[in-house]
Amino acid sequence: VSDLSEHPTTDLDDVVHQRHRLGILTIAAETKRVEFGYLREALSLTAGNLSRHITVLEGAGLVDVQKGYDGKRPKTWVRINDKGRAALAKEMAALRTLVSRQDSQTDPD
Amino acid sequence: MSTEPAALLADMGTLRRRTRRDAHGYWLPLLLFGVPILAAALVYGCTVGPLVLDTPTLVPPALHLGSLVVQPLMLFSSFSITDSPLAIGLYWLGVIVVGTLATLGWYRWRAHRIGVQLRTGTYLLYALGALVVCVVLVPLTANWTLFVPFGGFGAPGVWGSSAAFLVGVGIALLFRRTRHVWARLGFALGVVITMVAFGNLVILSSTHGFGALLVIAAALLGLAWMERSPRCGTVAVLFTGASLLANLYDMENLLPYTNNLAWVTFDNLLLPGLVLVVGGIVALVADRRAASREIRQ
Numbered sequence: 001v002s003d004l005s006e007h008p009t010t011d012l013d014d015v016v017h018q019r020h021r022l023g024i025l026t027i028a029a030e031t032k033r034v035e036f037g038y039l040r041e042a043l044s045l046t047a048g049n050l051s052r053h054i055t056v057l058e059g060a061g062l063v064d065v066q067k068g069y070d071g072k073r074p075k076t077w078v079r080i081n082d083k084g085r086a087a088l089a090k091e092m093a094a095l096r097t098l099v100s101r102q103d104s105q106t107d108p109d
Numbered sequence: 110m111s112t113e114p115a116a117l118l119a120d121m122g123t124l125r126r127r128t129r130r131d132a133h134g135y136w137l138p139l140l141l142f143g144v145p146i147l148a149a150a151l152v153y154g155c156t157v158g159p160l161v162l163d164t165p166t167l168v169p170p171a172l173h174l175g176s177l178v179v180q181p182l183m184l185f186s187s188f189s190i191t192d193s194p195l196a197i198g199l200y201w202l203g204v205i206v207v208g209t210l211a212t213l214g215w216y217r218w219r220a221h222r223i224g225v226q227l228r229t230g231t232y233l234l235y236a237l238g239a240l241v242v243c244v245v246l247v248p249l250t251a252n253w254t255l256f257v258p259f260g261g262f263g264a265p266g267v268w269g270s271s272a273a274f275l276v277g278v279g280i281a282l283l284f285r286r287t288r289h290v291w292a293r294l295g296f297a298l299g300v301v302i303t304m305v306a307f308g309n310l311v312i313l314s315s316t317h318g319f320g321a322l323l324v325i326a327a328a329l330l331g332l333a334w335m336e337r338s339p340r341c342g343t344v345a346v347l348f349t350g351a352s353l354l355a356n357l358y359d360m361e362n363l364l365p366y367t368n369n370l371a372w373v374t375f376d377n378l379l380l381p382g383l384v385l386v387v388g389g390i391v392a393l394v395a396d397r398r399a400a401s402r403e404i405r406q
Contacts (some may be wrong), residue, residue: 019117025230026121030128030337031225038131038224042124070221077226092121 015060016091020045021053025088028063028080036076049063054078114203122275130399132225135332135341136392138212142325143385152200154371170195179248184311184320201321202244209236220340227335235331241310250308270309277302279362299401315356322352322381329385340395344388351381 001104016022023043028034040050057063066077080088151213171180213229220226281299284292315323326349333342354360361376 019120021122022117023124026124027128030125031132032228033226034128035224035226037187042127075221092118092390095118097117102114 007032010106011103013087013091015056015062016087018053018056020049021057022088024050024053024057024078025080025084025091028078029085029088031068033077034074036078057084060087116140116269128225129337131223132227133336133338133341133392133396134216134219134395135338135344136389137215138208138329138332139341139344139389139392140210141208141211141215142204142329143382145208145391146322146325147375147382147386149200149378150371152231153197153374154369155196163373177252178380179249181244181248183248183251184243184315184318186318192231197318205236205240205321205324205328208325209233210330212328222291229335231335232328232331236324236328239327242307243315243320243324246304247308247311250305251312254309254312266309266313270306270313272311273302273306275329277304277306285376287291314353317356317377319352319356319377322348322378324354340392344384344392347388348381348384351384355381 016025020043022046024039027039027042036047036050036054039045039054040047045053054063054065058065062081064079064081066079068075068077126341170182171178173179182194182202185201186194186198187302196209209232213233214229217227277299279299281296281303284295284299287293287296311320311323314320326345329341329348355377359377360380363374364376364379365372
C-alpha cells in the first residue's frame with residue numbers, strides 16, 4: 001500500500017488547482033501585469049466570476065490587484081507576485097508528476 | 110477547460126502561447142532600428158569630406174579628465190572617414206536613444222490597448238547596459254588598452270584579449286569572497302584586467318566604427334528575451350552576426366562599389382539593416398494574419 005502522504009495529489013493546492021484560477025496565474029506569469037478585460041476574454045468568464053476568482057487569489061496572497069484609470073475608463077490590473085509564481089510552479093510540477101504517473105500505470109510494458 | 114491533469118496542462122500551455130502571441134510587438138522595434146541603419150549612408154554622405162586619413166578632423170571629440178582622455182563616441186565614429194565624426198556619433202547615439210524610448214512607449218501603448226504588459230525593464234537593461242559599455246567603459250579603458258600586452262589589432266589582439274578576459278574573470282572569482290587586504294587587491298586587479306580585456310574585444314569588434322550596431326544587437330537580444338519569442342531571438346542573432354560582419358569585413362568587396370564613401374557605408378550597413386527591416390515586415394504580416402484568423406474564428 002503506497003503512502004498517501006507521498007502521492008502527488010497532496011502537492012495540489014485547492015486555491016491554485018481550480019482551472020480558472022490556474023489560468024489566471026498562468027497568464028499573469030507570462031506578463032508584468034495583465035488587465036481584467038484580457039483575462040475575462042481569454043478565460044471566457046463573466047466579470048462577476050472572474051472577480052471572485054481574483055479575490056480568492058488576492059486573499060491567498062498570490063496576486064496583487066491595482067485599480068486605476070485609462071483616461072476615464074476604469075482599469076483593473078492583476079500582477080502575480082513571488083508567492084504566486086512559487087505556487088504556480090509547484091502546481092505545474094505536481095500536475096506533471098501526476099501525468100507521468102498515469103502514463104507509467106497505463107503503459108502495457 | 111478540463112480538470113484532468115494532462116488536459117489541464119495542455120490548456121495552460123495553450124493559454125501561455127496565446128498570451129505570448131498577443132504580447133508580441135517586436136515588429137515595430139525592428140523597423141525603428143532597421144530603417145535608420147539603412148538611412149545612415151545618407152548622413153555619412155552629408156558629412157564626407159576629402160579622402161584624407163590621419164588628420165585631426167578624424168578624431169571624435171574627447172573629454173580630458175586629468176591624464177585620461179575619454180572619447181565617448183569613439184566606437185560610433187572613430188574609424189569612419191568623415192569631416193564630422195561628432196555628427197556621425199550623435200546620429201548613432203540618437204538612433205539608439207530614440208529607438209529605445211520609442212520602443213518603451215510602443216509597449217506601454219500596446220499594454221493599454223491589449224491588456225497585457227511585458228517586463229520592459231529587461232529590454233531597457235540590455236540597451237542601457239550595452240550603451241554604457243560603449244560610451245563610458247570602453248572609452249575609459251581605451252586609455253590602457255594600447256599599453257597592455259594583449260592590446261592591438263589582428264589575431265594576437267583577439268586571442269590575447271580573450272585569454273586576458275578569462276584570466277581576469279578567474280582572478281576576480283578566486284578572490285571575491287576573501288576579506289584579506291591582499292585578496293581584495295587581487296579581486297580589484299581581476300576586475301581591471303577583465304574590463305580592459307573586454308574593452309579591447311569591443312574595440313576589435315567595432316573596427317569599422319559601427320559600434321552602435323552592437324548596442325542595438327544587445328538591445329534586440331534583450332527584447333527577444335523579454336518577449337520570450339524564438340522568432341525575435343532568431344532575428345536578433347542574425348542581426349548580431351550581420352553587425353559583426355559589417356564591423357569586421359569590407360562588404361564592398363562583395364557588393365557594387367564606388368569611391369563614394371556614402372556608398373561604401375551603405376554596402377556595409379545593407380545586411381544588418383535588411384535583416385531588421387525584412388524581419389520587422391515578416392513579423393508584422395504574421396501578426397496581422399494571426400489577428401484576422403482570430404476574428405474569423
